Amino acid sequence: MSVGLSEQMAAALRAAPGPRHELPASPATCFWGYFDQAQPPVLSIRSGDVVRVEAITHHAGDAPDLLMDDVVRAVWAGIPEADRGPGVHVMTGPIAVEGAEPGTTLLVRILEVTPRLPYGSNCAAHWGLLYDAFGKERITVYGLRGDGDEVVATPEFAYDFTTRARYDVPGVVTPPDAAARQPFSRPIELPVRPHLGVMGVAPPEPGRVNSVPPGPFGGNVDNWRLGPGAAMAYPVFTRGAGLYVGDPHLAQGDGELCGTAIEASLDVTLQVFVLDDLAVTAPVLATASHWFAHGFGDDLDEAMRMAAEQALWLLTARLGLSRDDAYSLASVAVDFGVTQVVDTKIGCHAAIPIAPFRLT
Numbered sequence: 234m235s236v237g238l239s240e241q242m243a244a245a246l247r248a249a250p251g252p253r254h255e256l257p258a259s260p261a262t263c264f265w266g267y268f269d270q271a272q273p274p275v276l277s278i279r280s281g282d283v284v285r286v287e288a289i290t291h292h293a294g295d296a297p298d299l300l301m302d303d304v305v306r307a308v309w310a311g312i313p314e315a316d317r318g319p320g321v322h323v324m325t326g327p328i329a330v331e332g333a334e335p336g337t338t339l340l341v342r343i344l345e346v347t348p349r350l351p352y353g354s355n356c357a358a359h360w361g362l363l364y365d366a367f368g369k370e371r372i373t374v375y376g377l378r379g380d381g382d383e384v385v386a387t388p389e390f391a392y393d394f395t396t397r398a399r400y401d402v403p404g405v406v407t408p409p410d411a412a413a414r415q416p417f418s419r420p421i422e423l424p425v426r427p428h429l430g431v432m433g434v435a436p437p438e439p440g441r442v443n444s445v446p447p448g449p450f451g452g453n454v455d456n457w458r459l460g461p462g463a464a465m466a467y468p469v470f471t472r473g474a475g476l477y478v479g480d481p482h483l484a485q486g487d488g489e490l491c492g493t494a495i496e497a498s499l500d501v502t503l504q505v506f507v508l509d510d511l512a513v514t515a516p517v518l519a520t521a522s523h524w525f526a527h528g529f530g531d532d533l534d535e536a537m538r539m540a541a542e543q544a545l546w547l548l549t550a551r552l553g554l555s556r557d558d559a560y561s562l563a564s565v566a567v568d569f570g571v572t573q574v575v576d577t578k579i580g581c582h583a584a585i586p587i588a589p590f591r592l593t
Contacts, residue, residue, distance in 0.1 A: 236587050238466075238524065238551040239511035245340050246464060246519065250504060251281035258287035258304055258325050260311025265291070266320040266403050268442045268452060270435040270471045274329035277473075280507040283344065285500060288429065288481040289323045292496035294406035295354035295372045302350060305498060309404060320444030321403040322431050322453065326477030330505055333474035338508040339434055341476065342464040345502040346427040351377040353386070353483040353497030359399050360575050361492035370394040372407070373417070375483065375495050377425065384425050386484055386495060388417035426484045427499060428460035433516070434467045435475030444479070446578035447529050449515045454527060455573040456582060457485040457494070458520055466508070466517045476505065489573040511551070515543055518582075526583040527572065536579040540569060544583035552590055 237243030254276060256262060262275045278284060289308050293300040301309070308323065333339055357371040358364070373391040377384055392413040394400055433451025436442045447454045451467050459465055467474075478501060485494030518525035526547055528540030544567055548559035566589065572580035 236591060237519070238517070238547065239508060241506070241508045241510045242340060242466070242519070245342065245506040245508070248281060248504070248506070250283045250344070252279070252283065254278055254282060254284045256284055256286045256325060256328070258289045258308050260308055263289060263308050263312060263323055263325050265312045265317040265323050266444050267318065268433070268436050268444060268450070268477070270439060270475060272327050272435070272475065274327050274473060274475065276326070277329040277331065278505060279331045280505065283502060283504045284328065285502045286325050286478050287349070288325055288478045288499050288501055290353070290481055290496045290498045291321050291323045291403060292354045292356060292493065293498065294404060295356065296352065296374045296409065297406055298409045299352040299374065300350060300354060300497070314404065317403045319441065322444040322479045324431065324444070324477040324479035327435065327475040328477070328505070329473030330476060330507055332507040333469045334472055335470055336512065337469045338511045338513050339467045339469050339474045339476060340464055340506040340508055341432060341467070342504040342506070343459065343461050343501065344504055346461050347500045348377060348427065348483065349498035349500055352389070353495035355491070355495050356394070356400060356493045358492030359401070362490050362574050370400050375423075377483070378422075385422040386425050387420065387422055390414035390416060423484055426457045426460060426482070428457050428482050428485070429478050429499070429501060430455045430480030430482050430485070430494060432459065432465060432478045433476075434469055435471045437470040445576050447576060447580055448578070451516045453480060453576050454516055455485065455489055455494070455576060455580060456518060456525060456527070457482065457487070458518060458525065462521060464519045466511065466513050466519070468513050468515070478503070487570050487572060489575050492575050515539070517547065522587055524585045524587065526585065528581045528583075529578040531578065533571070533579050533581070536581040537569065540581040540583045544585060547585060
C-alpha cells in the first residue's frame with residue numbers, strides 16, 4: 234500500500250516498523266462494555282511505534298472448553314460484573330500516543346493478526362435482523378483448519394442458547410454439554426477474514442459510552458476489511474487519543490446479519506502514527522485497493538447519507554475533485570454497502586477505488 238490521502242499518511246503506509254511494545258490482556262489492561270475518555274492509559278508510545286496487543290472475545294463463554302485459556306479466564310474472572318457495561322465488548326487499552334492532540338488524526342496500521350485459539354463462536358442473537366422469524370438464539374462454534382494462507386473455518390457444532398431467557402448480559406458462560414451440541418447441516422469450509430470489530434479512540438463526550446453503537450471515534454464499526462495490511466484513520470478528541478482494540482473476529486460478512494461474526498480472541502500487531510496534515514471527522518479505512526468512508530445512523534437512510542457525504546468529502550477535500558465531479562464519480566465508481574445492521578446504529582460504507590487516482 235503506497236497511496237495515501239496526505240503526504241504523512243502515504244509515508245506512514247510505507248514506513249518500516251518502529252520500536253516494539255507488548256500489551257498483554259489482563260484484568261489490569263482490559264475494560265468491559267464501554268468507552269470513556271477518563272479511562273487511564275495502560276501503555277504510552279510514540280508515533281511510528283509498534284504494539285502487539287492481545288484482544289479477547291466477549292463470546293468466550295459460548296464454548297469455554299474451546300474458547301478460553303488461562304489468560305482469557307483471568308480477564309473474565311478479574312473484571313467484576315458490576316464494572317461491565319452498558320455494552321458488551323472486552324477492550325484492551327487504552328494506549329496513549331505522544332503528540333496526539335484534538336484536531337490531529339490517529340492512523341493505525343494492522344501488521345499482523347494471529348488467532349489465540351483455533352475456535353470461534355457465532356451467535357444468532359435476539360438483536361439479529363431476523364430474530365422475529367426464528368424466535369430463538371443459537372450458537373454455532375467454528376474451528377480452524379490448515380496452515381498459513383490455507384487456513385479455513387469449519388462449523389464444528391451448534392446449540393440453541395438456553396442459559397438465560399436471552400443473551401442479554403456481558404460475560405455469559407454456558408457450561409459445555411455434549412448432548413446439546415448438534416452437527417452442522419453439511420460440511421463446509423469458509424475463508425477466514427481475521428480482523429478487529431472494535432478499534433478506536435476515546436469519544437468526545439465525557440462519561441461511559443456504550444460499546445455497541447459505532448461513532449465518529451470508531452468503536453464497533455465492524456468492517457471486516459480491518460485486517461492485516463489495512464489501516465484506519467480516526468479523528469482525535471482527547472490528548473493521547475486513547476487507542477483501544479476489542480471484538481476480534483475470524484470472519485464476517487457485510488451486514489453481520491444474525492447478530493455476530495465468528496467471534497474469537499486474536500493477537501494483533503499494530504503500528505500507530507499521529508498525522509497533522511489529514512483532518513478526518515469519522516473513521517477512514519485504507520486497503521491496498523480502496524479507501525472506505527463510513528456512515529452511521531438510526532436507520533439505513535441516515536447511515537447511507539453520512540457515508541455518501543464522507544465519500545464526497547474524501548473525493549473533494551483530499552482527492553481534488555469538484556463537488557459536482559465527485560457526485561458523478563460516486564455514482565459510477567464508488568461501491569456503497571451495508572457494514573452491519575445489528576449494532577444499534579446502522580453502519581454503511583463507501584468503497585472508493587484507488588486505481589483511478591494513481592494516474593494523477
